[in-house]
Amino acid sequence: MEYLTVEEARTRPGLRLVLTRGVPGPWSEAAKAIFTLRNVTYLPVQQIAGDDNKALVEWTGHRNAPVAIYENEVPRVRWLELLDLAERLGSGPSLMPENRDDRVFMVGLINEIAGENGMAWNARILMFHAGIQAQGPNAAKNPMYAEYQYDENAIDSSKIKIESFLSYLASHIAAQREKGSHFLVGKAFSAADVYWAYFSNMLETLPPDQCPAPDGLRKIWGVLAKSISGYDPILIEQRNRIFAEHLELPLKF
Ligand SMILES: N[C@@H](CCC(=O)N[C@@H](CS)C(=O)NCC(=O)O)C(=O)O
Known part of the structure; x- marks a missing residue:
């Protein structure tokens, strides 16, 4: 997977999804799948496991992954925030039960x-x-x-x-x-x-x-x-x- 650095990602429009590079971190993998299943494209941005990820903290206030930054909106980090964003931006069958x-x-x-x-x-x-x-x-x-x-x-x-x-x-x-x-x-x-x-x-x-x-x-x-x-x-x-x-x-x- 190709990742942008934080510096590169900050200037790009749309959805930027910060992911732990090189490992299948379950929070990050699930977030990727949720956006993909909802037909939302995103730019992967690298987070390094266990590192202080200074540039990421400066940008988002968070050190770890996943973090989703859509346009100028606040960064979203918790699984429900990410799912809500995918539901809002995406199309096709919802991943939230109707009942x-x-x-x-x-x-x-x-x-x-x-x-x-x-x-x-x-x-x-x-x-x-x-x-x-x-x-x-x-x-x-x-x-x-x-x-x-x-x-x-x-x-x-x-x-x-x-x-x-x-x-x-x-x-x-x-x-x-x-x-x-x-x-x-x-x-x-x-x-x-x-x-x-x-x-x-x-x-x-x-x-x-x-x-x-x-x-x-x-x-x-x-x-x-x-x-x-x-x-x-x-x-x-x-x-x-x-x-x-x-x-x-x-x-x-
Ligand atoms: N943001 C998630 C937790 C995310 C999380 O635990 N991420 C871990 C596993 S993917 C991570 O980024 N690990 C690498 C690190 O902390 O540097 C939440 O608050 O629910």
């Missing part, structure tokens, strides 16, 4: 996956902990440790939260199938399917021909599956089906 109950459920479900203190935030705490065990306390000097609230006392509760969410999601998928739906919300493809597909990569990474992630990242993500007591294979079957029918493979980053 209110489904919409309320979808927002909650994605938040359990990608929101602050959701599955992926807790998974990251386990990965940071493994980083300290492997490299010693210096690993925590990386700005991501403080920014993503690493706390050595949170390890056990992070594991419990992840296990409990994965077991909830597996039961929910099974119940959806009983009702004749292969989607996470109601009977239609929605943003929840997109979010689970990309975030499941932290739990079980797609094979290298579908996701050419650096070995180091595969190893770090591998910490999640090793740290928990197990997970139902229905979680992976679900995302494989969504990738096969709705999303682009291989991932390009």
Whole structure:
């Protein structure tokens, strides 16, 4: 994927989407897919993982990715802000369920996956902990440790939260199938399917021909599956089906 630098992107019109360069970061991958599915074109802009990304902070007030900057509007960073922007700018089938109950459920479900203190935030705490065990306390000097609230006392509760969410999601998928739906919300493809597909990569990474992630990242993500007591294979079957029918493979980053 071709990326603009922040300096180049600042002078360009339209939608600029800041993405972590060279890795399939799940927040960034899901954001890319949401805009693509809504037929919104964007200019990819690079963010460097773990770096201070000074120019990006000066431009947007944010150090990490994804960040979407549309024309002169305020930068949008949270998953719901990005989805709202894609819904507003895009065309074609909506990724938001029309039925209110489904919409309320979808927002909650994605938040359990990608929101602050959701599955992926807790998974990251386990990965940071493994980083300290492997490299010693210096690993925590990386700005991501403080920014993503690493706390050595949170390890056990992070594991419990992840296990409990994965077991909830597996039961929910099974119940959806009983009702004749292969989607996470109601009977239609929605943003929840997109979010689970990309975030499941932290739990079980797609094979290298579908996701050419650096070995180091595969190893770090591998910490999640090793740290928990197990997970139902229905979680992976679900995302494989969504990738096969709705999303682009291989991932390009
Ligand atoms: N902006 C998102 C979180 C995004 C996030 O966690 N990004 C990470 C993973 S893709 C990232 O940029 N990591 C690299 C870094 O922090 O330098 C949110 O607030 O919900």
